[in-house]
Amino acid sequence: MLDFLYLNGWGAMLMVLFLFIPFLIIFVYVVYKKSTGQGSADSASSGLSTVEWVWMALVLVVFVGVNVISISYMPTVQTARAAVDEANIQQVNITAGSWFYDISTPKVINGSNRTVEVGPVRFSGKSSDTMHSFAIYSPDGDVLFTMMLMPGLKGPTSIVYTFDKPGTYTVRCLEYCGINHHNMRDQLIVVAGNN
């Protein structure tokens, strides 16, 4: 459940609905009730200061909870953890330009230089001209992660992602980069290990 919530765009959508729908129900209820002839001062208003504290406590608990649980799913944290086992990380270097990716993988597998093995991969990307991004879509069409590539920086944008399934992954640019932006795409093939 937590994997779905934090590792999938639909998990984010679920969280928005979780935050919004209770608010919407209460808001519509209060506005409807108080605008249909029952508008005089309410006898329950004396308890509002208690409700105020309960409401703020609830908001803080939800906000803190959502973020604390998310920590282990943050690519920044996962990248730091993966660095402990640096020797097993495959290195992929990317240079993005209008409108192409120059991708170099550690070894050519099955004649393709767009191939990595299942397991942790460090993606390090730079841009040679304008703003681009390097986003990897799973074979099912979900965005696994995106990296912003800004030109002129000394170091690359870089994260470690661990692939657990072989397949053909689509690469897309998600930062608008000119009139051919929508055609800036590539692919990455993930194969089982020990090739």
Add this chain to the structure above:
Amino acid sequence: MASPTTIVGNIPFFGRMFAVDQSTGLEDINAWPALMIMTSFIWLAVAGLLGVVMPLVQFLDLGPLGPNLYYTALTGHGAALAFPFVFQLMVGVGLHRMGSCRGQPITGPIPALIYIFMNVGSLLLTVAILLGLKISLVVMYPLPVVGVQTGQWSMNVVILGFTGIALVLITMIILYPIQVIKMAFFGKARQELLLSPRSLQDPGMLGMLMAAFVLLIAGIPLLIVASTVLGYLYGIVPPSLVGWAAEPVVFQFVFFIFAHNLMEAMALMVISAVYATLPLYLADGTSKLYSERLARIALWILLLTSLTSFFHHFITLFPNLPAALAYHGNIMSFGTGVGSALSIFTILATIWKHGLRPAPGLMAILLGFVLYILDGASAIVTSNVAWSFQLHGTMWQSGHTMTVLVSMALMWMGVLYHHYPVITGRQIDEQLGNLFVKLCAVGCVGAAVVMLAGGAAGMPRRFADWGQGGWMGYGTLILIFGLILGIAYVVYAMSLYRSQALATASSN
């Protein structure tokens, strides 16, 4: 030069909607706001047409012309919606509020310059866009220059577009804040203009003042960088002095420090306007918020947390944006949610305690507030570091931007309904006003949810080929809800066009 009242009176259709009442002696707080508000609605019409072009182009097979049209519409729609529509509407209604609450006239050179710079600047930018400059609402620096190098557009249109942007920035960063500060702290109040006196500590006024300072402080660095780049393009600044400003990382950071805080400043202003307007529609006539202290705390929390939450725009730049700053942006973004939670409580507790006297203006404000909360939820979720890596650059972000602009515009349109009789001496058509609110509820919420869902499904933003990943279904729904929203705006315009003189309206 013709007076603003005369200009409004001479414009067909739109002029009829905003013709200033000259019988009350309140022209000094009505004339410039009326002209600004009227012009903002002309820009809304432009933005609306361009907005419909985007999905339409995706459905028609126009060959290479399709992406060209799409990116032109994308840039023009965003620019027209954000600056000359929403910002100008906000300035118009906001200055009118400020004038009537502080007894200060909106006259002299600054209001004239605000109007001229905003509209001439937007016009120059629009012409540049039509001539080929396709850089999206956020400029995507250094794309304007790279576009010249790759033959996408000419340097002349970049200079034209940047000149327009500079004029718009001067309006937002210098002229408008100076006008607000002038009205807040200087000049003697004129009793005949003082319709609804408010102190600067009043929650209904505090946000206006905070917003002015935020725009000034957060905008100055961008103005310096953009002026240096523009000076170089004009040949005034030598190449040896432009390097620091032309660095993409410098431009991007100062741009988002301003752009992010521009949205937050607009939120501060509109929440303040809601705090001022809601009490006027309470059923028991108390005209008081549940707690002014709580309302002020909400505004202060929103102000303080929003200032540095802009880091969330750069989370996916890791490690070029250090992780600590990404976490800071994450935490501060949820901090703005705490401010919003206090606003929610204040508004609901006020309604609960004192009851509500429904009117189209108030219902538009409350609907805008509901949308603002939906948008806030989407914004804090995408500011979480884990989710940001999956959502940044998708239609989720476009949904967030569209929703925040539409929600704020809706609240201002509701506030305008409230002030309309004072400005024009006429009463809106309430039936059409109610219909506007209903249509807006369907169009706004529908469009917001579909765009967020598209983002969750991986649909890229600013992308001319929705068919590529099977996202056309979302595109169809965006078009449908967009058209409903367009109809809602036409109904709003008609509710003003068919307004009746106050005496006639009350006798009916």
